[in-house]
Amino acid sequence: MLAIAALILLAMGGMFFRDWAQYRGASADEEHTRGILDSTQRLFSTVQDAETGQRGYLLTGEEKYLAPYYLAIQLASGEMAKLKSLLTRTGDQPEDASRLSALLDQKLAELHKTVELRQSQSLEAALAVVHTGRGKQLMDQIRELCTGIQKREYSALIDASRHEKMYARQTELVMIAGSLILFAFLIAASVMTNRAVLAREQSLGETREARDMLQTTLTSIGDAVIATDAQGRIEFANPTARALLRTGEADLGGLPLDDVFRIVNEHTRATVESPVRKVMREGTVVGLANHTILIAQDGTEIPIDDSGAPVRGVDGKVRGTVLVFRDITERKQVEEATRLLADVVEFSDDAIISKDLNGLITSWNKGAERLFGYSAAEMIGRPISLLAAPDRAGEMLAILERIKQGERVEHFESIRRGKDGRLVNVSLTVSPILDASGKIVGASKIARDITERALAIKSIAQHADQLARSNANLQQFTYAASHDLQEPLRTVVTFTQLLADRYGEKLDGEANEFMSYVISAATRMRLLITDLLTYSRTVHHEDVPLKEFALKDAVDLAVHNLQLAIEESGTALETGPLPTLHADKVQMIQLFQNLISNAIKYRSDQAPMIRITAEQNGEEWVLSVCDNGIGIPAEYKEYVFGVFKRLHGNTRAGTGVGLAICKSIVERHGGRIWVESEPGRGSTFKFSISTKGASGGAAG
Ligand code: ADP
Numbered sequence: 001m002l003a004i005a006a007l008i009l010l011a012m013g014g015m016f017f018r019d020w021a022q023y024r025g026a027s028a029d030e031e032h033t034r035g036i037l038d039s040t041q042r043l044f045s046t047v048q049d050a051e052t053g054q055r056g057y058l059l060t061g062e063e064k065y066l067a068p069y070y071l072a073i074q075l076a077s078g079e080m081a082k083l084k085s086l087l088t089r090t091g092d093q094p095e096d097a098s099r100l101s102a103l104l105d106q107k108l109a110e111l112h113k114t115v116e117l118r119q120s121q122s123l124e125a126a127l128a129v130v131h132t133g134r135g136k137q138l139m140d141q142i143r144e145l146c147t148g149i150q151k152r153e154y155s156a157l158i159d160a161s162r163h164e165k166m167y168a169r170q171t172e173l174v175m176i177a178g179s180l181i182l183f184a185f186l187i188a189a190s191v192m193t194n195r196a197v198l199a200r201e202q203s204l205g206e207t208r209e210a211r212d213m214l215q216t217t218l219t220s221i222g223d224a225v226i227a228t229d230a231q232g233r234i235e236f237a238n239p240t241a242r243a244l245l246r247t248g249e250a251d252l253g254g255l256p257l258d259d260v261f262r263i264v265n266e267h268t269r270a271t272v273e274s275p276v277r278k279v280m281r282e283g284t285v286v287g288l289a290n291h292t293i294l295i296a297q298d299g300t301e302i303p304i305d306d307s308g309a310p311v312r313g314v315d316g317k318v319r320g321t322v323l324v325f326r327d328i329t330e331r332k333q334v335e336e337a338t339r340l341l342a343d344v345v346e347f348s349d350d351a352i353i354s355k356d357l358n359g360l361i362t363s364w365n366k367g368a369e370r371l372f373g374y375s376a377a378e379m380i381g382r383p384i385s386l387l388a389a390p391d392r393a394g395e396m397l398a399i400l401e402r403i404k405q406g407e408r409v410e411h412f413e414s415i416r417r418g419k420d421g422r423l424v425n426v427s428l429t430v431s432p433i434l435d436a437s438g439k440i441v442g443a444s445k446i447a448r449d450i451t452e453r454a455l456a457i458k459s460i461a462q463h464a465d466q467l468a469r470s471n472a473n474l475q476q477f478t479y480a481a482s483h484d485l486q487e488p489l490r491t492v493v494t495f496t497q498l499l500a501d502r503y504g505e506k507l508d509g510e511a512n513e514f515m516s517y518v519i520s521a522a523t524r525m526r527l528l529i530t531d532l533l534t535y536s537r538t539v540h541h542e543d544v545p546l547k548e549f550a551l552k553d554a555v556d557l558a559v560h561n562l563q564l565a566i567e568e569s570g571t572a573l574e575t576g577p578l579p580t581l582h583a584d585k586v587q588m589i590q591l592f593q594n595l596i597s598n599a600i601k602y603r604s605d606q607a608p609m610i611r612i613t614a615e616q617n618g619e620e621w622v623l624s625v626c627d628n629g630i631g632i633p634a635e636y637k638e639y640v641f642g643v644f645k646r647l648h649g650n651t652r653a654g655t656g657v658g659l660a661i662c663k664s665i666v667e668r669h670g671g672r673i674w675v676e677s678e679p680g681r682g683s684t685f686k687f688s689i690s691t692k693g694a695s696g697g698a699a700g
Helices: 004-061 063-090 092-122 123-131 134-220 239-245 275-282 329-347 367-373 393-404 451-503 509-542 551-560 563-569 585-601 658-668
Strands: 224-229 232-236 261-265 291-297 301-310 318-327 352-358 361-364 409-418 423-434 440-449 547-549 570-577 580-583 611-616 620-626 673-677 685-689
Touching: 004 134, 063 092, 063 563, 092 123, 092 134, 092 224, 134 239, 134 440, 224 239, 224 440, 232 239, 239 318, 239 451, 261 275, 275 301, 275 318, 301 329, 301 551, 329 367, 329 440, 352 367, 367 423, 367 440, 393 440, 423 451, 451 563, 509 658, 547 551, 547 585, 551 563, 551 585, 563 673, 580 585, 585 620, 585 685, 658 673, 658 685
Parallel strands: 570 611
Antiparallel strands: 224 232, 224 318, 261 291, 291 301, 301 318, 352 361, 352 440, 409 423, 423 440, 547 580, 611 620, 620 685, 673 685
């Protein structure tokens, strides 16, 4: 556009100059012609003036008439010279000039002669010259020549004026046309400029948008990004990069990358070549070697994964690099964990197998190899049904169906067949395997060899059986012994008593004293045997069925049985809300009776205060009998529950069987009994009992 505009302007200038020059030429011609016309006119007038002066003088002889004559003569030569020069300049009439000059000279000579004759001789002499007609002739010739010159010059003047107008018009036209073209051009140019500006603005906007977009992307991206120039100086670093490099808010722009991006090999600690240098050298995308550690500004070491790429300018030359890296600590941990898990699976004692939903084996560990005898190479890709025991093929299909429903099969005991046909007892745990979208794609199976366990269980069962039998025998024996012992003991007591009664007086004091020892020991022994019998009866209560009853009733009965002791001792008894139990009511009465009577028996100086409460703890009730008695030292808290075990035997009566009976009753109901106490601060006996009733007789 600019070139076209310049060309148009140049052409216009050329044309204008040409027309202007022509106009100026025509103008000059016109002036010249006017000069000739004026000059011719003035010359002729001068000649006329000279002639007029001459005539006046000739006629009058008065000198005053000669003044115009002399002036005319003086001017004539000047006028002639001027005209001559004008005519000569046009170049086309020099002969007219010379002719006119000659005629003028002749005329002036004729005039001079007559004037001189008048002066020197007479009028007649002068008139004689005039009468020759030579003067008139010369005057006519001069007039004719002047008229001819004027005519010609007039016509030249008209021509020049016409040319002048023409050139002026032409100039005007060039000016108008040129201006119009330039105006149109200006409008076209401004429209196009406008469009170009708009397009440029739009493209600038798009570029800005693209840059903003890139900036936002780079800022919010999870990977660290650093861009450098060709010399490896940082041009840009996104927030993730700053965070990984631990550079804080510092301005990284212009810093050499190597100053902040220090990388070493994880194992050798050797410095790893800067990726920028590598990219600049190779001109292609490069990745970092494995095991690269980034040493951040604060010394933190971060395992990274990294790649660098060249950034090329429009000319294709590499003008910088872009470095993308990320913290792979987590990935490494996951890899490590996965490797560990793979090792755990591989070296597990259990057989760990995975299969797809068609029952085809996809993995097979060493444990599976040991358990079933097949190698992984033999089994992978083959159906799991190869392991089925002869009558259990359906079971495998059923398990697979449950897996497809998303169910898990736990500790399912079954039998599988090994490579050599041997049957193996296994406990199976089968779980669905989900893909990333949560779809079930297969199953993992852990098979544990329980052949030995099965054998162990069998032997334990045998032992338990034996134990139960010998226990029963022992109970039988205790019962029989205590029962059978009672009879001879009664005989001993009866006859010793009889002996004392009948022969007491005949015996000496010492013999009587010995006899009283025998009676007291025998009485105590009877008490012991009675309690032992009660204890052994407790154990034998196993066969009595458990029933639902309100515990409060049992407690009330126990209190009722102890009414006398309670009143005598001034005991204050308080009972909280008590639950309904599924238990042996008679035994519960006995249990509370023992605990309450102990609380009274082992009282301190103060009147006994007993509080019976119940609280629920998960699936069991915990019942407490709390007293303000003498308490039990910590080291005897277990001891007191043993048969015949007593702490205060010398001061308070008893056989040491009461708490043993309590323990036996609680255990029969599947619970446990314990005591919380401190000497001098009372005791709280607690026992637990299932809210759902006893799980079965466990008295032994
Ligand atoms: P006994 O009361 O016949 O001695 P127990 O088996 O009932 O037998 O009790 C065993 C021992 O536990 C008692 O001799 C006593 O020393 C101690 N004992 C039991 N109950 C209490 C109690 N409430 N406070 C302090 N000591 C107790």
